[in-house]
Amino acid sequence: MANFNNNFQINDEYMTPFHVWDDIKHFIPNDKIIWECFPGTGLSKCHLEQLGFNVVSDKDDDFYHTNKGDIIITNPPFSDIKNVIERLIHIDKPFILIMPCSKLTTQYFQQIFKHKSEHLSIIIPKKRVNFLKVVNGKPQPTNSCNFDCFYYCYKMPHIPSITFL
Ligand SMILES: C[S@@+](CC[C@H](N)C(=O)[O-])C[C@H]1O[C@@H](n2cnc3c(N)ncnc32)[C@H](O)[C@@H]1O
Numbered sequence: 254m255a256n257f258n259n260n261f262q263i264n265d266e267y268m269t270p271f272h273v274w275d276d277i278k279h280f281i282p283n284d285k286i287i288w289e290c291f292p293g294t295g296l297s298k299c300h301l302e303q304l305g306f307n308v309v310s311d312k313d314d315d316f317y318h319t320n321k322g323d324i325i326i327t328n329p330p331f332s333d334i335k336n337v338i339e340r341l342i343h344i345d346k347p348f349i350l351i352m353p354c355s356k357l358t359t360q361y362f363q364q365i366f367k368h369k370s371e372h373l374s375i376i377i378p379k380k381r382v383n384f385l386k387v388v389n390g391k392p393q394p395t396n397s398c399n400f401d402c403f404y405y406c407y408k409m410p411h412i413p414s415i416t417f418l
Contacts, residue, residue, distance in 0.1 A: 265330035267384035268392040269297045273351055274326070277376055277404060278304050280412050281326065281349070288322030288346075290314070291329050296385070296392055301326065320344050324409075328352070328384070335361045342369075347408040351382065353400045374412040376404035 274281070274297070281287070281304075289298045289310035298310040309321045317340055325348035329337045334356055341348055342365060356362055357375075366373055382402050385392035406412045 265332055266293065266387040267328075267395075268293050268387060269300070269328040269351065270383065270385055270394075271300045271303070273328070273378075273382055274300050274304060276378065276418055277349070280376065280406070280409065280416075281306060282324065285323035286321075287324055287326050289327050290316045290319065290321070290325055291327045293328075294387060294390070294392055297328060316340065322346070324348065325350075331356075335359075338362070338365055341407070345408075348406070349376075349409065350405045351402050352405060354403050355400065356405070357403065369407075372408045374406040374409055374414050374416070376406060376412065376416045376418060378402060378404070379418045 283306060285307075287301055287306050287308045289301060289308055292298060292310045292312045292314075295310065295312060298308045301308045311319075314321075316337070323346065325341065325346055327348075328351045331352060334352060337350075338361070378401075381398055383395050383398045386395050387393075
């Protein structure tokens with residue numbers, strides 16, 4: 254994995270299990286190119302491709318200096334969410350991010366989305382997501398995640414404001 258010169262943190266090295274994208278595949282348009290802009294080990298791209306989607310994702314691309322695809326689907330580095338969201342709003346592409354519920358009530362999140370709330374939809378997973386911890390370069394299952402996540406969707410008008418899976 255590339256080591257990006259930003260707020261990179263070891264706690265960001267958790268990958269997304271297959272069911273996370275499988276559970277919402279019916280909400281993902283299949284005629285668009287998906288940009289998995291935080292590749293990590295590349296597992297999430299593989300999962301999305303297994304589900305039949307067309308995905309671009311390059312481990313050497315720095316998210317902050319790249320702009321690809323039609324829509325963004327990813328699990329971003331949770332340590333840098335404010336900057337990630339600011340960049341996403343700047344490039345103005347539809348997105349689905351899996352990230353902690355607690356991000357919704359941060360000051361920065363409220364400021365950014367206060368006047369854009371009509372573009373925001375939230376999907377609530379059926380159960381807590383246990384991300385895959387990277388050990389010696391390989392994602393390994395865990396069962397001890399201590400927070401819950403939402404799918405945060407932006408400019409995806411076919412997704413209702415709130416969906417319980
Ligand atoms: C939470 S992990 C998720 C990886 C993958 N999206 C997944 O769902 O399995 C976030 C990844 O983003 C990487 N990352 C951090 N800053 C980045 C940047 N500026 N550009 C691209 N990737 C970055 C981290 O190294 C980490 O591997």
